[in-house]
Amino acid sequence: MTRRRSALYMPASNARAIAKARTLDCDVVILDLEDAVAPEEKPAARDRVVEAVREGGSGARELVVRINGLGTPWYADDIAAVRGMGVDAVLVPKVSYPSDLEAIRVSLGEAGPPIWAMIETCAAILSLPALSQAAWGSRLTALIAGTNDLAKDMRCRPGADRTPLIPALAATVMAARAAGIVALDGVCNALDDPARFAAECAQGAMLGFDGKTLIHPSQIDAANAGFGPSEDELAWARAIVAAFAKPENADKGAIRLDGQMVERLHLAEAEAMLAR
Ligand SMILES: CC(C)(COP(=O)(O)OP(=O)(O)OC[C@H]1O[C@@H](n2cnc3c(N)ncnc32)[C@H](O)[C@@H]1OP(=O)(O)O)[C@@H](O)C(=O)NCCC(=O)NCCSC(=O)C[C@H](O)C(=O)O
Numbered sequence: 001m002t003r004r005r006s007a008l009y010m011p012a013s014n015a016r017a018i019a020k021a022r023t024l025d026c027d028v029v030i031l032d033l034e035d036a037v038a039p040e041e042k043p044a045a046r047d048r049v050v051e052a053v054r055e056g057g058s059g060a061r062e063l064v065v066r067i068n069g070l071g072t073p074w075y076a077d078d079i080a081a082v083r084g085m086g087v088d089a090v091l092v093p094k095v096s097y098p099s100d101l102e103a104i105r106v107s108l109g110e111a112g113p114p115i116w117a118m119i120e121t122c123a124a125i126l127s128l129p130a131l132s133q134a135a136w137g138s139r140l141t142a143l144i145a146g147t148n149d150l151a152k153d154m155r156c157r158p159g160a161d162r163t164p165l166i167p168a169l170a171a172t173v174m175a176a177r178a179a180g181i182v183a184l185d186g187v188c189n190a191l192d193d194p195a196r197f198a199a200e201c202a203q204g205a206m207l208g209f210d211g212k213t214l215i216h217p218s219q220i221d222a223a224n225a226g227f228g229p230s231e232d233e234l235a236w237a238r239a240i241v242a243a244f245a246k247p248e249n250a251d252k253g254a255i256r257l258d259g260q261m262v263e264r265l266h267l268a269e270a271e272a273m274l275a276r
């Protein structure tokens, strides 16, 4: 099973950062043509992405390109560049409605890459059930929370604990799960606050996200730790599997284990975690 604990954005205008990506321990590299790149730099950044993907060298890391959104002056050229590029996915910002998804699918063509959608507008949050349903016919394989744009659109003040964003984050995870696709949490802008970053990873994992989007290499290790199962979780999963394997529990649906009720749905969860 592919892991997406850590997905690092890097500005496609920054050749040094792109080169560095080939040495980093993140699961996903996102070459960004959108917000990290100034308008006058976009054509050169697009050429750099084409070159970087052609050169390869990403190893096991998934390579994703974030293009500029529908309706922007750069969308058509970005689509033309990524269509046959052989990337693992194209990440499209500000996807708000199923009609956006359909337009992107058509632009990319029948043999186009999988689509990852940024969920970062109030309209997208209100459209999540429809976006989730539309995923089945659209090559949509991941939802990515865009917490900066969403906070801007909501005019909320997330603060360190992100309280105003929690309903939207939970709804994003539910929409992804209903569609059987990946859900990645938004970025943490606090570059020099590792405790806050670790707390955000724990919160994102608690909400059910598969991983977190990142803005700096210094965030990779904590994300890999925060979204990988912990030693305690692995030990608990092994204990559940061992308990249900006992002959006396063979025909039981629910058992007592270390003071907790454990059901066969927990066995299925434990087996899935150990398999991952
Ligand atoms: C945030 C930064 C601008 C900080 O830059 P800076 O202070 O210059 O970084 P450092 O000096 O600490 O860099 C140390 C070395 O690490 C490399 N580096 C830095 N960032 C990255 C990166 N993202 N990927 C790869 N490598 C990186 C530097 O090149 C240095 O290397 P070396 O010279 O060899 O020592 C900067 O980190 C940055 O630009 N980050 C990414 C910003 C970005 O992509 N933003 C857009 C995505 S976030 C977003 O849009 C969210 C969403 O849409 C929403 O709405 O929420």
Ligand SMILES: [Mg+2]
Binding pocket: 035, 093, 118, 120, 146, 148, 149
């Ligand atoms: Mg955004």
